Amino acid sequence: MAEKIFEKKQLASKKEDFSGWYTDVILKSGLADYAPVKGCMVFKPYGYAIWELIQKVLDEKIKANGTKNAYFPVFIPESFLDKEKEHIEGFSPELAVVTIGGGKKLDEKLVVRPTSETIMYSMFSKWISSWRDLPLKINQWCNVVRWEKRPRFFIRNIEFLWQEGHTVHSSEAEAKEQVNWAMKTYEEIYRSFLAIEGITGQKSESEKFPGAESTLTLESLMPSGMVLQSATSHNLGQKFSKSFNIEFSDQEGKKSFPWQTSWGLSSRSIGALIMAHGDDAGLVLPPALAPIQIVIVPIFKGKEGDEAIINKAKEIKEEILKDYRVELDLREGYSAGWKFNEWEMKGVPLRIEFGPKEMEQNKASLTKRNDGQKISVGLGDLKEQTAKILDKIQEELFQKNKKYLLENIREAADYDDFKKIMSGPKGFIKAYWCEDPVCERKIKEETKATTRCLPESGAQEAEAGKCVYCGKPAKNKWLFGQAY
Amino acid sequence: MAEKIFEKKQLASKKEDFSGWYTDVILKSGLADYAPVKGCMVFKPYGYAIWELIQKVLDEKIKANGTKNAYFPVFIPESFLDKEKEHIEGFSPELAVVTIGGGKKLDEKLVVRPTSETIMYSMFSKWISSWRDLPLKINQWCNVVRWEKRPRFFIRNIEFLWQEGHTVHSSEAEAKEQVNWAMKTYEEIYRSFLAIEGITGQKSESEKFPGAESTLTLESLMPSGMVLQSATSHNLGQKFSKSFNIEFSDQEGKKSFPWQTSWGLSSRSIGALIMAHGDDAGLVLPPALAPIQIVIVPIFKGKEGDEAIINKAKEIKEEILKDYRVELDLREGYSAGWKFNEWEMKGVPLRIEFGPKEMEQNKASLTKRNDGQKISVGLGDLKEQTAKILDKIQEELFQKNKKYLLENIREAADYDDFKKIMSGPKGFIKAYWCEDPVCERKIKEETKATTRCLPESGAQEAEAGKCVYCGKPAKNKWLFGQAY
Numbered sequence: 001m002a003e004k005i006f007e008k009k010q011l012a013s014k015k016e017d018f019s020g021w022y023t024d025v026i027l028k029s030g031l032a033d034y035a036p037v038k039g040c041m042v043f044k045p046y047g048y049a050i051w052e053l054i055q056k057v058l059d060e061k062i063k064a065n066g067t068k069n070a071y072f073p074v075f076i077p078e079s080f081l082d083k084e085k086e087h088i089e090g091f092s093p094e095l096a097v098v099t100i101g102g103g104k105k106l107d108e109k110l111v112v113r114p115t116s117e118t119i120m121y122s123m124f125s126k127w128i129s130s131w132r133d134l135p136l137k138i139n140q141w142c143n144v145v146r147w148e149k150r151p152r153f154f155i156r157n158i159e160f161l162w163q164e165g166h167t168v169h170s171s172e173a174e175a176k177e178q179v180n181w182a183m184k185t186y187e188e189i190y191r192s193f194l195a196i197e198g199i200t201g202q203k204s205e206s207e208k209f210p211g212a213e214s215t216l217t218l219e220s221l222m223p224s225g226m227v228l229q230s231a232t233s234h235n236l237g238q239k240f241s242k243s244f245n246i247e248f249s250d251q252e253g254k255k256s257f258p259w260q261t262s263w264g265l266s267s268r269s270i271g272a273l274i275m276a277h278g279d280d281a282g283l284v285l286p287p288a289l290a291p292i293q294i295v296i297v298p299i300f301k302g303k304e305g306d307e308a309i310i311n312k313a314k315e316i317k318e319e320i321l322k323d324y325r326v327e328l329d330l331r332e333g334y335s336a337g338w339k340f341n342e343w344e345m346k347g348v349p350l351r352i353e354f355g356p357k358e359m360e361q362n363k364a365s366l367t368k369r370n371d372g373q374k375i376s377v378g379l380g381d382l383k384e385q386t387a388k389i390l391d392k393i394q395e396e397l398f399q400k401n402k403k404y405l406l407e408n409i410r411e412a413a414d415y416d417d418f419k420k421i422m423s424g425p426k427g428f429i430k431a432y433w434c435e436d437p438v439c440e441r442k443i444k445e446e447t448k449a450t451t452r453c454l455p456e457s458g459a460q461e462a463e464a465g466k467c468v469y470c471g472k473p474a475k476n477k478w479l480f481g482q483a484y
Numbered sequence: 485m486a487e488k489i490f491e492k493k494q495l496a497s498k499k500e501d502f503s504g505w506y507t508d509v510i511l512k513s514g515l516a517d518y519a520p521v522k523g524c525m526v527f528k529p530y531g532y533a534i535w536e537l538i539q540k541v542l543d544e545k546i547k548a549n550g551t552k553n554a555y556f557p558v559f560i561p562e563s564f565l566d567k568e569k570e571h572i573e574g575f576s577p578e579l580a581v582v583t584i585g586g587g588k589k590l591d592e593k594l595v596v597r598p599t600s601e602t603i604m605y606s607m608f609s610k611w612i613s614s615w616r617d618l619p620l621k622i623n624q625w626c627n628v629v630r631w632e633k634r635p636r637f638f639i640r641n642i643e644f645l646w647q648e649g650h651t652v653h654s655s656e657a658e659a660k661e662q663v664n665w666a667m668k669t670y671e672e673i674y675r676s677f678l679a680i681e682g683i684t685g686q687k688s689e690s691e692k693f694p695g696a697e698s699t700l701t702l703e704s705l706m707p708s709g710m711v712l713q714s715a716t717s718h719n720l721g722q723k724f725s726k727s728f729n730i731e732f733s734d735q736e737g738k739k740s741f742p743w744q745t746s747w748g749l750s751s752r753s754i755g756a757l758i759m760a761h762g763d764d765a766g767l768v769l770p771p772a773l774a775p776i777q778i779v780i781v782p783i784f785k786g787k788e789g790d791e792a793i794i795n796k797a798k799e800i801k802e803e804i805l806k807d808y809r810v811e812l813d814l815r816e817g818y819s820a821g822w823k824f825n826e827w828e829m830k831g832v833p834l835r836i837e838f839g840p841k842e843m844e845q846n847k848a849s850l851t852k853r854n855d856g857q858k859i860s861v862g863l864g865d866l867k868e869q870t871a872k873i874l875d876k877i878q879e880e881l882f883q884k885n886k887k888y889l890l891e892n893i894r895e896a897a898d899y900d901d902f903k904k905i906m907s908g909p910k911g912f913i914k915a916y917w918c919e920d921p922v923c924e925r926k927i928k929e930e931t932k933a934t935t936r937c938l939p940e941s942g943a944q945e946a947e948a949g950k951c952v953y954c955g956k957p958a959k960n961k962w963l964f965g966q967a968y
Contacts (some may be wrong), residue, residue, distance in 0.1 A: 003768075033607060035557045036564070037594060045552035045622065052553065068529035069536065073519045073557075074596075074627055074643055075580075079522070097584035098596065101642075104633030110521060112582065112596070123517060125527055138529065143558055143627065147586030158585075159558055249786055427907075431845055 014280055015417035018224040020162065021100030022275060026153045029283045029346050030113040031274070039151035039158035043267070047154075047289035048163040050270050051161060054140065057193055057288075058163065058265060061185050067137035070396050072119050073144070080118040083243045086120075087117065090210020096158070097461035112145040112460070117211065117262060118237075120166050121244040128168060131250050133260060137178075140151035153484050155228070156455060168241070168258045172176040179235045182263035183216045186231035194269060195286040195394055196220050196276050198230055198403035199428070199479060201453030206437050209262075218453045221405045222275040225426030227452055232270055233263035259338065271484075283347025284370050284399050287390040292327045294386065295348045297339050299355025313354050318362065320383050324390075326426055344369060344420035349393050351385070368393055410477075415468055418480075422447040428481050430455075432474035434467035443469055449480040501674050502708040506759060510637045513767045513830045515758070521644035523635035527751070530830065531638075533775035534754050535645060537627065540569075541677055541772075542647065542749060544780060551649055556603050557788050558626070559594040564602040568727045571601065574694020577632040580642070596629040599693065601746060604617055604650050605728040612652060614965035615734050618742060620652040620664075629744050638755030639712070646750035651943060652725070652742045659743035663719045665749035667700045670715035677876055678753060679770040680760050681886035682703050682714055683893075683912070683963060687936030690921050693746075697721035703936045703963065705889045706759040709910030710949050711965035714756055717747035755968075760885050761854070768829025770881050771874040778812045778870065779827045783820050783839025797838050800848065810872075833877050834870070852877055888946055893963075899952055902964075906931040912965050914939075916958035918951035927953055933964040 010028060016297045026032050039355050043051065057384065059069075066419035091114045098110040120138065124444065128136060132477045143161045148156045153324040159299030165182060167173040183200055189194045198220040210235040241247070241257040249255050287293050298313045300306045310330065315329045325346070336353070343351055353365040364382055366375040370393050378386045408427030412418035421429055422483035433439060433451065444450050454476055467474040494512060496504030500501040510516050515531035527535065541552075559582065567834040575598045581596040586802040604622065613764060625647045632640045649666060655661040667684055674680045682704040692699035697900045704714045725731070725741040726948065733739050771777050782797045784790045794814065801810045811832070813823050820837070827835055849868055850859040854877050860870045892911030896902035905913055917935065919921060928934050938960055951958040 032612070035558050036561055036603065036606055037557060040557035040559060042557065047555045048554045049552070068533070069528045070532045071645065072525035072536075073521060073524035073526065074629070075524060077520055077522050093587055095584075095586070096582050098580050099583045100579075100581035100593075102579070102633065109584075110580075119520065122520055126517070145558070149586065161555065401947075406867035464714075 009080075011280055012281065014223065014278065019050075020273075021137060021278075021280070023153065025274060025278050025282055025345075029285075031270070032153055034158075037158065037406070039148055041151075041153055041159075042160075046291060047129055047270060050273065050285070050289055050451065051267055053291065053393075054189070054193070054265075054288045055171055055268060058185070058189055059141070061188075062139050062163070062165065064369075065181060067139045067167065070138050070140055071142070072113075072116050072123070072140060075114050076113055076116075076119045078109040078111055080122060081111060083118060086212045086238055086239075087211035091115070091146075094148070096145045096147055098355045101198075112143055113142075114146045115142060115264075116142075116144075116164055117240060118244075121240050121246060121260075123167055124166075125244050127259065128246055128248050130254070131170050131248055134168055134170040134248060135174065135178075137165070138167070139163055139165045150483070151468050152271070154274070155268050160267050162264050162265045164262060167261045168246065169260070170256075170258055170260045172237075173239075175261050178261045179216055179233045179263065182233040182261070183218065183231070184250050186233070186263075186265055187220050189219065189265065190218060190230060190269075191398060192270075193286065193288045194276070194332060195288070195397035195401060196230070196272055197398065197405045199405075200452065201454050201455040201479060202480070203453055204435070204437075204440060204451040206440060209453055211239055212235065213239065214260075217453050218274055219428075219481070220276070221408055221427060221481070222272070222484070223404065225408070225482070227428065227483045228268070228272050228275070229483060230269065231263075231265040233383070234261060236260040236262060266377070276318075277397050280349065281341070282345030285347035285349060286396070287349045287394050290347065290349050291325060293324045293348045293390060293484045294321060294326045294346045294352060294372075295343045295345070296326060296352045296354060297336055298330065299336050299353055299358075301356050305356060305359070309356070312359060316352070316354065316379070316382065320379065321386060323387065328331075329454070350389060370396055373435045383468070411466055418443075418449075418468055419447050422449050422482065428452070428479050429477055430477045431468040432465035432476070433480075434470055434474045435469070435471045435476075435479045436467070439467055439469040448482045450483055451480045452481045452483065454478050488641070488795075495764055495766065497601055498707065498762065502759075505762075505764070506875075507637065507811070509758060509766055509829075512744045513753070516637055516766075517661065521642065523632055525635075525637055525641050525643075527645075530775060534757065534769075534773055537773045537775065538673070538677070538749075538753060539647075542595065542669070542673055543625070545782070546647070546649065546671075547621050547671075548622075548623070549665060553625045554622050554624060555626065555877070556596050556597075556600050556607070556624060560597055560600075560603045561597055562593040564606060565595060567602060568724055570697045570723075571695035575630075577601070577655050578632070580629045580631055597626075598630045599629055599746075599748075600624060600626075600628075601650070601724060602728075605724050605730060605731055605744075606763055608652055608732070609728050609730045610649075612730055612732050612742065615654050617733055618652055619658065620655045620734060620773065621649070621652070621663075623647055634757070636968070637830060638758070639752050639782060642835065644751050648746060648748045651745045652730065653744070654740075654742055656721075656743045659721075659745050660719060662745045663700055663717045663747070665913065666717040667715070670702050670717070670747075670749055673749065674702060674704065674714055674753070674756075677770065677772045678757050678884060679881035680756055681712070681774070681882065681889045681938050682795070683937065687716075687937055687963070688919070688921075688924060688935040691935055692926060693718045693857045695723055696746075697723065698948065701937050703965070703966070705892055705911060706758055706760070706968070707824060709892070709966070710942065711719070711967045712756050713936070713967060714753065715747075715749040718745060719746040720746060731892050731896070761881050765825070766829030768831060768881070769848050770832035771833045771878050774833050775809060775828070775829075776832045777804060777809045777874060778811070778836060780810060780812045780834045780838060781820055781823050781827070782812075782814065782834045783837055783842075785954065789840060789843070791794075793838060793843055796843060800838065800863070800866065804863065806825040806961060808870065834873060872905070880932070896952055902927075902933075902952055903931050906964075906966065908935050910966055912936070912962055912963050914961050915952040916949035916960070917962045918954055918956045918958045919960070920956075921955040924953055927964070932966045934967055936963045936965045936967065938962050 014021040040117040498505040686701040
C-alpha cells in the first residue's frame with residue numbers, strides 16, 4: 001500500500017502544528033489507522049512490528065526476573081472492582097460493560113478489563129496459602145479497555161496493548177525491590193531501545209494508581225513541551241491482599257497478608273517514539289526498534305549492468321548485512337528519489353544507495369536518516385561500519401532527546417513565573433509544593449500543569465522552601481508539567 | 485504452588501471417566517484454573533508456556549509465508565456483522581455485547597469480536613484499490629469471545645486465544661493456494677509439534693464457516709472416541725469482498741472484487757495435546773512443546789557428598805544440556821519419589837536421576853515419561869543421547885496417536901451398523917452420504933455424529949455408492965464422528 005499513501009511534503013510542520021504532524025506521520029508512514037469505533041485504532045503491520053520488537057526485549061527481561069507469563073480472562077464481574085474502594089473510584093468512569101451474552105441479558109454485568117488486579121487477585125487468594133507459594137510473579141501481555149473521551153493514536157485509546165506484571169511477596173522489602181526492578185527495567189527499555197530520556201520519581205497521592213500505596217513513574221518530555229507518563233510501577237502494600245483475602249502462613253505458621261506490586265508498559269510507548277524523534281520528512285526510528293533497519297535502494301542507469309547491480313545488492317543484503325533487518329527495494333516504476341522520500345517517511349535509520357558508481361568503486365553510499373549525513377564505505381568494511389553507524393544513530397537520538405529534556409527543566413521563581421512558563425515553552429517545572437492537594441488542584445485548574453512526580457534526585461535536595469502556590473513551608477521540590 | 489496440589493493417585497481413570505480425568509489433569513498439573521465467570525478460564529503459567537511455544541513455531545511459519553502481524557480492535561459495531569448474511573446468522577447466538585461505555589448507554593452496541601472478518605475487511609476496503617496492493621496478507625494473535633453454553637477447559641470457552649490469518653488476492657487460484665498453505669502448515673504443527681495425527685478434508689455446506697465458499701478442516705481423534713476440529717482454513721471467495729466493497733483495478737485498469745481467505749488455530753490445540761497423550765499418572769507432553777523438557781532430580785543419601793552431587797547436577801544442566809529447557813529440582817523437604825510423581829503429573833518428557841551411584845559411575849539414570857523406560861547413559865554421551873531420546877519420545881507419541889486414529893476409522897455397512905459404532909467405540913466412520921442436509925441432520929439427531937469432512941483422499945475413491953441414511957445414490961464417502 002505504501003505506493004499509494006506517499007506524496008512528498010505532505011506532513012504538517014512538527015514545530016508549528018505538532019498535533020497535526022503527529023497524526024499525519026502516523027497515517028502516512030503506515031503505522032496505524034482510525035478504526036470504525038471512535039477512540040479505537042488499528043495497529044497496521046508496520047506499527048505492530050515495533051510493538052513486537054518492544055515485546056521481545058521486555059519479555060526477555062521479565063522472564064530473566066523469574067516472572068512467568070499467564071493469561072487471565074478479559075471479563076471481570078462488576079462486583080470485583082468494588083472490593084477495593086479507591087480502585088473502583090479511579091476506574092468506574094472509564095469502563096466498558098458487557099450486559100448481553102449469548103442473546104440474553106446477564107445476571108451480573110461484566111466489565112471488560114481496564115487492568116487486571118481484581119481478576120488476578122481473586123485467583124491468587126485461591127493459589128496462595130503458605131510462604132512456599134511466594135513470591136508469586138505473574139505477567140500478562142494483553143489488550144485492555146478504558147473509555148477515553150479524548151482519544152489520540154497510541155497515547156490514549158479506548159483499547160490499548162500492554163504488559164501488566166503482578167507479584168506477591170512475603171515481605172514488604174522484597175515487594176519494594178520488585179517495584180524498583182520494574183522501574184529500572186522500564187528506564188532501560190526507554191533509554192537503550194526507545195532512545196528516550198525520562199525522569200523517575202514518586203507520584204503524589206492524587207496522581208498515584210487507584211488502590212496503590214505508592215506509584216513510581218517514568219516521565220518523558222515530548223517536543224511539544226508536554227509530558228508523557230511513560231511507564232509506572234505500583235507498590236500495592238497490603239491493600240489488595242486484605243480486600244481479596246490473600247493470606248499466607250510463614251515458616252512459623254503465623255498468618256499474614258502478603259505485599260503486592262503491579263507494573264506496566266503499554267503501546268503508548270510507540271507514541272513516545274514517534275513524537276520524540278520524528279521530523280518534517282516523517283518518522284525517525286531508533287535502530288534497536290526499527291522493523292527495517294537498513295533499506296538498500298539500487299540505482300539504475302540503463303538496461304546494461306542493471307542485473308549486475310541487482311545481484312550485488314542482493315549479496316549485500318543476504319551476506320554482508322544478514323544480521324540486520326534489511327529491505328531491498330527492487331520495485332519497478334518508481335524513481336530512486338521517490339523511494340528515498342518514502343523510506344524517509346517510514347523512518348528507516350540507514351539508507352544504502354547502490355548504483356553504477358558504487359559498483360565500479362566496490363563501495364556503498366550510506367545516508368543516516370537522523371541527520372542526513374552521507375558516508376561512503378567500501379564493501380569490505382561495510383559489515384563493520386554498519387554496526388558502528390547504527391550504534392551511533394541510536395546514541396545520537398538518545399543524546400539529542402536527553403539534551404532536550406535537560407534544557408527544558410525550569411525552576412519557577414514564583415507562581416507568576418510558573419504560569420508564564422506553562423503558557424510559553426512548557427516543559428518541566430521544578431518547584432516547591434506543600435503537598436496539600438488543594439494547591440495541586442488549583443495549579444492544575446489555572447495552568448493545566450499537574451504534579452508529574454517527586455524526582456528520586458529531588459528527595460536529596462535537603463533544603464526546604466515555600467510552596468510555589470500558597471507560600472507555606474514545603475519540604476520537597478516536585479516536577480510539574482502538562483501531561484498527555 | 486506445585487507442592488500443594490500434588491497428591492498421588494488423585495486423577496480419575498482416563499479410560500473409565502475421560503471427562504473427569506481431563507479436568508483433574510488440567511487442575512492438578514497446574515495448566516489452568518476455573519475463572520470467576522462461568523465459561524472463562526485462567527491460563528496458568530505452565531499452560532500459557534505451551535501456548536507461547538505453539539505461537540513461536542507457528543508465527544515463524546506465518547512470517548516466512550510473507551504474512552504480517554497486525555492488531556485490530558476488539559470491538560466491532562453491531563451493524564458490521566449484518567453485512568454478510570450467513571456470517572451474522574452463524575455468530576449471532578454466540579455474541580457478547582457491550583452496551584455501556586464510560587458510564588453511558590452506547591448509541592450503537594459493540595460486539596466483542598468472535599472473529600475479525602468484518603472489522604478487518606471494513607479496513608481492507610480503505611486500503612485496497614489497485615493490483616499493487618495485493619496480495620494483502622495479515623495475521624493477528626488475539627483473544628476472541630464466543631458465548632459457549634457447554635464450556636470445557638481449552639476446548640470450548642467463552643474466551644479463547646488464537647491466531648487468525650486474513651488474506652486478499654487478485655486471483656481465485658492464488659487464494660486457493662493460500663487456503664492450502666494454511667492447512668498444510670496446521671498439519672505440520674499438529675504432526676511435528678503436537679504429535680497428533682489428523683484427517684484433512686472439506687466441510688459440508690452446513691458445517692462450513694458462516695460466510696465461506698468452502699472450509700478445509702483438520703480433524704483429530706481423541707482417546708474418548710470423540711473428534712476434535714483442530715484447525716480450519718476458509719476459502720471466502722468473493723462473498724466478503726462484495727459485502728464490504730473491497731475492489732481493485734487490475735493492470736489493465738479493470739475493476740474486480742478480490743478473492744479472500746481466513747484461517748485459524750486456537751488454544752484448543754492445548755486441549756488436544758492433553759487428551760491425546762496423557763495417562764493416569766498425569767500429562768505426557770511431547771518434547772517439542774514441553775515447557776520443561778528435562779527434569780533433573782538429585783538423589784541424596786547423607787550429608788557427605790550431597791554438595792558434590794548438586795554441583796555436578798548443575799553442571800549437567802548448565803553445560804551438557806544447555807540447549808534444552810531443563811529444570812533442576814533442588815527443593816528441600818520433599819522425597820525423590822514425591823518429586824518423581826509431581827514431574828510425572830506435569831508430563832515432563834525426560835527425567836534424569838543423579839545420585840551417589842551415578843556420581844561414582846559418572847553416568848545419569850534416565851526415565852522416559854511416555855513409557856517409563858529406564859536408560860543409563862554415561863555423562864560423556866549424555867548430550868548426544870538426550871537429543872536422540874527426546875526425538876524418539878516425540879516420534880513414539882506421534883506414531884501411537886497415528887495408530888490409534890487409523891485403527892478407529894470404521895466403515896459402516898448400513899445405518900444399523902452406523903448407530904452401533906456411534907453408541908459403542910465411536911471414533912471415525914467413513915460412509916456414503918448423498919449430501920442432502922436432511923440426511924445429515926437426521927444422522928446427527930439420531931446418533932450425535934456429524935459430518936466431519938470429505939477427506940482429501942476420499943475424493944479419489946471413484947466408485948459411487950448409496951447414502952448410509954436414505955439409500956439414494958451418493959458420490960462420496962464422508963467422515964463422520966461425534967465432535968467436541
